[in-house]
Amino acid sequence: MDTPDKLKYSAEHEWLDADGKVGITAFAVEQIGDIVFVELPAIGTMVEATKAFGVIESVKAVSELFAPASGKVIAINDTLADTPETVANDPYGAGWLVKIELSNPSEVNALKDAAGYRAMIASL
DSSP states (O other): OOOOTTSEEOTTSEEEOTTSEEEEOHHHHHHHOSEEEEEOOOTTOEEOTTSEEEEEEESSOEEEEEOSSOEEEEEEOGGGGTOTTHHHHOTTTTTOOEEEEESOGGGGGGSBOHHHHHHHHHTO
16 A cells, blocks of 8 residues: 655544645545545635544545644645545545645654554554
8 A cells, every 4th residue: 555655644544745735545545435525624724733624525434534733724625626536546646635834843743654654554
């Protein structure tokens, strides 16, 4: 399973890149199944680390999306409104969800690196 080394990962299966983009992991996509709808916050919304900021819906279930770090939403991937399956097809690329401007960059230190995330999902 793909787990890029350049990203940081939350226990809730979201990833964060150095530019503040947030998405869900390939592991999460596998667990969720066929994605049919994504609800994202508006630009300007403040999100808080480990708190829900949106919803992703599959044919199986509705799951909350959790912020890996706190900050202000400065961009959303509005293409997902018409093509939510992009999250599953390219979770680490075109399937990103939001971009946040971190309000507390030190929170990134609490996230897992790729090796730590791989170890976590291996134990599930």
